[in-house]
Amino acid sequence: MKTAMMALLLVASQAGAHQASLETFSTKPILADLADLKALDIPVLAKEESVGVGYAVITPEMQLKIQERAHKVGKCGGFEDLTTEKNFQALNFTSMLSSLAEIKAKNDLYERAPFAAVAVEKSPKIEAAVAEVSEQNLREWVTWLSSYPNRYNRGKTPNVHVEDMKRRLQTLLASSNIPYEISLISHDSTPQQSVRVRLTGSTRPNEIVVLGGHLDSINQGWGGGQQAPGADDNASGSANLLETLRIISQKEQPQRTIEFFWYAGEESGLLGSAEIAKSYKGEKRDVVAVLQLDMTSYPGAGEFVIGNMTDFTSKWLHEYLRAVNEAYLHARIVDDQCGYGCSDHASWFRQGYPTLMPFESTMRADNPNIHTAKDLINDKTNFAHSAMYSKLAVVFAMDLANSAARQPY
Ligand code: BES
Numbered sequence: 001m002k003t004a005m006m007a008l009l010l011v012a013s014q015a016g017a018h019q020a021s022l023e024t025f026s027t028k029p030i031l032a033d034l035a036d037l038k039a040l041d042i043p044v045l046a047k048e049e050s051v052g053v054g055y056a057v058i059t060p061e062m063q064l065k066i067q068e069r070a071h072k073v074g075k076c077g078g079f080e081d082l083t084t085e086k087n088f089q090a091l092n093f094t095s096m097l098s099s100l101a102e103i104k105a106k107n108d109l110y111e112r113a114p115f116a117a118v119a120v121e122k123s124p125k126i127e128a129a130v131a132e133v134s135e136q137n138l139r140e141w142v143t144w145l146s147s148y149p150n151r152y153n154r155g156k157t158p159n160v161h162v163e164d165m166k167r168r169l170q171t172l173l174a175s176s177n178i179p180y181e182i183s184l185i186s187h188d189s190t191p192q193q194s195v196r197v198r199l200t201g202s203t204r205p206n207e208i209v210v211l212g213g214h215l216d217s218i219n220q221g222w223g224g225g226q227q228a229p230g231a232d233d234n235a236s237g238s239a240n241l242l243e244t245l246r247i248i249s250q251k252e253q254p255q256r257t258i259e260f261f262w263y264a265g266e267e268s269g270l271l272g273s274a275e276i277a278k279s280y281k282g283e284k285r286d287v288v289a290v291l292q293l294d295m296t297s298y299p300g301a302g303e304f305v306i307g308n309m310t311d312f313t314s315k316w317l318h319e320y321l322r323a324v325n326e327a328y329l330h331a332r333i334v335d336d337q338c339g340y341g342c343s344d345h346a347s348w349f350r351q352g353y354p355t356l357m358p359f360e361s362t363m364r365a366d367n368p369n370i371h372t373a374k375d376l377i378n379d380k381t382n383f384a385h386s387a388m389y390s391k392l393a394v395v396f397a398m399d400l401a402n403s404a405a406r407q408p409y
């Protein structure tokens with residue numbers, strides 16, 4: 001214990017000494033899959049076996065090893081860079097890990113306790129709304145979003161597309177009968193802003209159903225420059241959310257509040273969502289459920305196969321997905337794991353909120369072009385597949401925002 005503490009102290013001082021830059025660094029603190037760290041002989045300074053996450057301080061050589069391994073097993077980055085956390089020098093990694101373990105333990109209760117099975121009843125109104133999802137609209141939204149040189153949070157103009165998005169939302173919502181609010185949310189950790197649309201609930205406005213995805217993009221290819229069209233990652237999920245909003249904003253006012261988020265700086269470490277989820281927790285906001293849509297247009301594991309990411313997500317919502325699928329989608333669901341907090345759902349999960357992350361594929365079969373200039377609409381892009389995620393989002397919003405359902409623990 002004593003040596004572990006000393007290691008942590010040593011790490012904290014080392015971490016403070018280097019520049020938090022992706023390209024050149026001496027060492028940096030990360031969280032990664034425990035099994036990966038062990039397999040690569042990277043010293044684990046703190047760990048939480050129950051969640052399979054380890055804390056390490058890595059050199060550029062170690063980073064390369066992790067990335068190589070991640071690519072081999074079909075993962076993306078393979079770790080979380082903690083230098084992207086605001087004030088990372090002051091982070092207490094052991095308590096971060098144990099609070100994650102606590103949330104996980106609570107989540108695991110779901111399997112042991114005799115909770116009623118999750119049921120979703122087919123409703124004609126929801127069915128009609130689901131039928132309105134348009135593949136053509138999705139293609140148009142993605143074409144527009146992937147036409148920016150990049151949507152990078154550290155780019156020269158990190159908010160041009162954000163401001164365009166706001167204008168599009170104003171047009172989209174102008175004819176809605178539901179009281180709404182469009183906000184650009186500024187952050188401490190990045191100059192890029194997140195976008196939020198709130199559809200205020202009629203009878204239980206303090207209960208919130210969140211639907212989100214990241215709007216930013218990144219180019220991580222060697223010498224790849226700044227071109228980051230991010231068509232699949234994540235214009236696709238962003239488009240799904242726009243299409244869902246287009247449809248439900250024309251319907252009756254929901255009982256609960258529905259909030260849509262297009263997060264900033266996800267690609268640089270879940271920046272926007274981390275700040276938002278923390279502030280919601282701090283304000284004790286009652287977020288009933290969080291849906292994350294990140295990459296939906298590349299059916300790597302087959303058309304209409306959904307990769308249900310089971311880490312950093314809630315067992316209650318896994319069941320909910322199965323019930324929605326039976327009633328409305330009729331897809332094949334394959335459980336899979338990112339192995340680390342791979343998208344914004346992890347930010348909410350860390351604050352104790354129930355999350356769901358239905359992914360376009362399995363990790364193993366995922367889109368090889370993401371984070372490069374080649375992430376464009378191409379012959380692999382499948383808008384029928386992507387439309388399924390908007391259908392799911394329509395049901396998630398309309399069903400959950402008009403029910404009393406919530407995680408039973
Ligand atoms: N959309 C990806 C996450 C992803 C990629 C999930 C491939 C499943 C398969 C996301 O935008 C991303 O790139 N996340 C980062 C992690 C983050 C903490 C910087 C990653 O995976 O490297």
Ligand code: ZN
Nearest residue numbers: 233267370371
């Ligand atoms: Zn990405």
